[in-house]
Amino acid sequence: MKKNEKVELLLCKFETDTLHKEKLNQQNQITYLQSQENYVLQNILRIEKKNQVPQIKASHCGLTVKKSQQENEEVQLENYKKFQEQSLSKIEDLSSKSHLSKKRTEMIKSQSFTQICPLLDDNLTCISQTSSFISVEKQKISIETNKKIKKRKSHVLRDLKTSVSRKQINMKCKTQKKPENSIGQTLPYLHEKDEIISSIETIIQQEALSSEQTISFQNYQYYMHNLIGYLMGSLKDSFMAQMYISHFSQLYNNLQKSKFIVCPQQYTFSTKIKPQLKIQKTLIIDLDETLVHCNEFSCLKSDFFIPVVYNERTYQVGISIRPHAQQFLKNMAKEYEIIIFTASNPDYANKIIDYLDPEHNLVSYRLFRDDCIQISNNCHIKDLRILNRNMKDIILVDNSAYSFAFQIDNGIPIIPYLDDKNDKELLHLQHYLQYVNQFDDVRIQNNKMFNLKIVQNCISIAEAIKHLAASISK
Incomplete structure (x- = not known):
């Protein structure tokens, strides 16, 4: 080997070594800049989180952000801008150095340098991408936070779509609310949750009211709605x-004929009815064709x-009880004072009432035909004033x-x-009576x-049905 060739090889090795050292220095500087940029990003996120807490407090509690916090935030932002300018200048220096190194590599014609060039190109692309890294990361963070907020909103609202009572709503609201002092100590997603609570509460109340309205329409509909x-x-x-x-x-x-019946001004209280010991509403129920049916x-x-007994002869008469009658009496006795008021004779009616109430703890009083005002053979009016109740x-x-001709607003x-075992009228009536019991004036x-x-x-x-359909549609 000649001396010139040896010298050329030594020069090539020396240049490759120098380029390798420069490359390592560039990579170290790039990693240092990236670490600094990550530190900057962490500071940005920390500043944004600090900004979110007073904003949530201000929007939720009606408070203003303190000036000292704003001044600190402005100082930090200014420092961040200065640091960003310095980092950009360093990046530009590195890029210039890399361009110089690239020119040097182009001057060398050996094959060994062809493997180094793509590595330098890759480093240059990394350096060019670092300038846009901060903005891209900011956008990613904002998009991810928005997605998290939407997921939490949908998750909370999905749990709240079930039909709940007002007590459960209040309990849920209490458990979801956090004290104001713990806002600065909790995680950021809890602050976002606290910010959404007010809107969630309104949604809960609207859903509860709508569910109550649907329940009231389904359970409390009776007679006219069914008609x-x-x-x-x-x-x-x-x-x-x-x-x-x-x-x-x-x-x-019957209502048309009742218009011509004059209500007497004088009346006497029934001696069978005693003053109430417990303040509650009074439910008066007819017997024949209401609770039972007599089979001829x-x-x-x-x-x-x-x-x-009829014409001095005794007959066995069959009695068919309306479905759910006994359970209806048990449920209503918990809320009402029950009185059976029938236009039948006492001998006949007492046997049926004893069968419905064998322990005599459901029906408080019993009134019969002699307590009615008889207008004709088929017209018996039950004057409710004789009960000495409000x-x-x-x-x-x-x-x-005809029974409530004198007091139409008290009648249902x-x-x-007629001996239909699929009859469910007492169930519908029970729901309505439970509903109306909460009002001061049932009329x-x-x-x-x-x-x-x-x-x-x-x-x-036809005119009556039109009025009823219009009132129900309202």
């Missing part, structure tokens, strides 16, 4: 539709039989509108029971629900 439902076709049961239509025509005729023919199925606390359930109609609610006075003042049944 309009069968007429409009939303409720489909041919037998019940026929029962409702025929009974409403009878109700309309013994061949028909009956729940039990009672002896009835009229705003009295409810009379009867299949005949019911379709007659106002009965007037809203049944509109019997409007029906009484209508010229025809």
Whole structure:
């Protein structure tokens, strides 16, 4: 080997060594800058988190951010800008040095240098990307935080869509609320959750009210709602539709005739009714065709039989109890004072009442035909004034509108029971009675629900149905 060739090889090795050292120095400087930039990003995030806490406090509690905090934040931002300028200047110096190194590599023609050039190019691309790294990371952080907030909102709202009572709503709100003193100590997502609580509470209340309205419409609908439902076709049961239509025509005729019945000014309190020991509303229930049905023919199925004397002969009469009647009496006895008021004779009625209430702890009092005001053979009016109770606390359930002719607003109609074991009218009635019991004056609610006075003042049944459909749609 010649001396010149040896010298050239030594020069090549020396230059490669120098380039390798420069490359290492550049990589060390780049890592140092990246670490500094990460530190800057951490400071930015810390500043943004500090900014979020007073903003949440101010929006949630109506407080203003303190000036000292704002001044500290402005100083930190200025320091960050200075540091950013210095880092950019260093990046430019590095890029210039890298360009010089690249020129040197181009002057060397050996194959060994062809492997070094792409590495330098890769380093240059990394250096050029560092200038946009901060802005990109900022955008990523903002997008990720927005996604987290949306996920938390959807998760919370999904849990809150179940139908809950107002007590459960209050308990949930109390558990979700955090004390104001712990805002600065908790994690950032808790601050975001506290900021959303006010909107969540309004959503809960709206959903609770809407769920209560749907429940009230489904459970408290009774008679008039069912009548309009069968007429409009939303409720489909041919037998019940026929029962409702025929009974409403009878109700309309009885209310029209009741307009000509004069209510007497004088009346006497019944000696059978004693003053109330417990303040509660009074529920008066008819017996025949309301709670039971009397089968005239013994061949028909009956729940039990009672002896009835007619023309000095004793007959076994079958009695069919309306479905859910005994459970209805048990449930209503917890909330109401129950009185059975029937136009039947005491011998006949007492045997049925004893069967319904064998322990005599459900029905408080019993009134019979001699307690009614008889207008004709088929017209017996039950004057509620003889009970010595406040009229705003009295409810009379009867299949005949003649019974509450003197006090229409106290009356609740019911379709007659004709031995139909699928009958559910007492269940619907029970829900309505539980609903109306919370009001001070039951007459106002009965007037809203049944509109019997409007029906009484209508010229025809068609006009009455139009008024009822309009009131229900409201």
